[in-house]
Amino acid sequence: xxxxxxxxxxxxxxxxxxxxxxxxxxxxxxxxxxxxxxxxxxxxxxxxxxxxxxxxxxxxxxxxxxxxxxxxxxxxxxxxxxxxxxxxxxxxxxxxxxxxxxxxxxxxxxxxxxxxxxxxxxxxxxxxxxxxxxxxxxxxxxxxxxxxxxxxxxxxxxxxxxxxxxxxxxxxxxxxxxxxxxxxxxxxxxxxxxxxxxxxxxxxxxxxxxxxxxxxxxxxxxxxxxxxxxxxxxxxxxxxxxxxxxxxxxxxxxxxxxxxxxxxxxxxxxxxxxxxxxxxxxxxxxxxxxxxxxxxxxxxxxxxxxxxxxxxxxxxxxxxxxxxxxxxxxxxxxxxxxxxxxxxxxxxxxxxxx
Numbered sequence: 001x002x003x004x005x006x007x008x009x010x011x012x013x014x015x016x017x018x019x020x021x022x023x024x025x026x027x028x029x030x031x032x033x034x035x036x037x038x039x040x041x042x043x044x045x046x047x048x049x050x051x052x053x054x055x056x057x058x059x060x061x062x063x064x065x066x067x068x069x070x071x072x073x074x075x076x077x078x079x080x081x082x083x084x085x086x087x088x089x090x091x092x093x094x095x096x097x098x099x100x101x102x103x104x105x106x107x108x109x110x111x112x113x114x115x116x117x118x119x120x121x122x123x124x125x126x127x128x129x130x131x132x133x134x135x136x137x138x139x140x141x142x143x144x145x146x147x148x149x150x151x152x153x154x155x156x157x158x159x160x161x162x163x164x165x166x167x168x169x170x171x172x173x174x175x176x177x178x179x180x181x182x183x184x185x186x187x188x189x190x191x192x193x194x195x196x197x198x199x200x201x202x203x204x205x206x207x208x209x210x211x212x213x214x215x216x217x218x219x220x221x222x223x224x225x226x227x228x229x230x231x232x233x234x235x236x237x238x239x240x241x242x243x244x245x246x247x248x249x250x251x252x253x254x255x256x257x258x259x260x261x262x263x264x265x266x267x268x269x270x271x272x273x274x275x276x277x278x279x280x281x282x283x284x285x286x287x288x289x290x291x292x293x294x295x296x297x298x299x300x301x302x303x304x305x306x307x308x309x310x311x312x313x314x315x316x317x318x319x320x321x322x323x324x325x326x327x328x329x330x331x332x333x334x335x336x337x338x339x340x341x342x343x344x345x346x347x348x349x350x351x352x353x354x
Contacts, residue, residue: 019233029042056248076228078238079243080242097121104150109151109157122146134152148177150179154183155189161290165191188272205226279347304319
């Protein structure tokens with residue numbers, strides 16, 4: 001790339017005026033440092049039952065463990081009640097309602113548009129190209145001084161492909177707002193995370209999650225990674241105890257099982273390749289799209305018919321056919337070997353019936 005690496009960004013121009021003036025809420029557990037043994041500061045029930053105390057509002061122990069795993073300073077990290085909370089915090093910190101706008105590249109994860117609507121922010125859509133890659137010039141052509149956030153999902157949901165890093169970098173170097181790269185599915189991709197770009201691009205925000213590869217969807221824990229300056233702004237407006245103690249405890253427990261995590265990711269990728277081969281031989285499947293995620297997007301001749309047929313066997317997939325440019329497409333998550341065998345048997349019956 002010929003463009004210069006961004007060495008700075010004027011966050012003062014991006015952050016909302018009310019957030020600049022905000023005096024953050026200071027919780028009882030924010031107001032002391034060191035170790036306590038008698039807690040009479042937070043009006044809690046004093047009788048111990050495992051959850052009678054408020055959780056650490058800054059999740060220090062959990063961030064330290066995640067920092068080890070990802071080789072990231074905990075100061076560059078914010079945790080949320082799922083990545084959706086971090087997305088919402090970005091809107092509330094940087095986007096002025098009914099004034100600013102954000103840009104998304106479609107088709108993509110639907111919560112970006114929903115969050116824009118909830119926060120009364122104009123949502124500008126730019127279609128991905130035929131290979132589901134961002135059209136850099138098209139994105140930049142609709143940017144104005146009120147464009148605050150650009151969302152890129154890589155690997156993309158629902159198309160499953162990793163975005164071209166050179167195009168992401170070009171957008172990082174050209175867009176004057178924050179570029180949010182959602183890496184929820186990065187563990188299943190042969191491509192690498194953009195974490196090593198954080199220091200070079202102060203306008204980069206990376207979203208990750210423990211819901212997918214780590215198998216913790218039920219505890220709702222999302223991760224935002226960015227410069228300390230951006231993290232400090234988000235910490236000013238987050239709810240004081242946004243990640244509960246049960247979530248923090250369970251996450252720490254499961255993060256110790258990194259051998260299991262690696263084994264399960266390997267198994268999912270193996271099963272993914274087996275399923276791709278099987279789907280490619282079915283007559284009603286018109287295209288199997290390349291995948292870097294734990295799901296497969298396929299084009300079929302009758303998406304709704306296939307969806308309904310599988311449902312009669314209590315197999316649930318995702319009909320994506322109403323999304324622009326994804327007509328007659330369905331998305332299939334990779335299950336266990338046993339689940340995938342059940343799916344394959346039912347798909348074989350569907351083909352014989354067709």
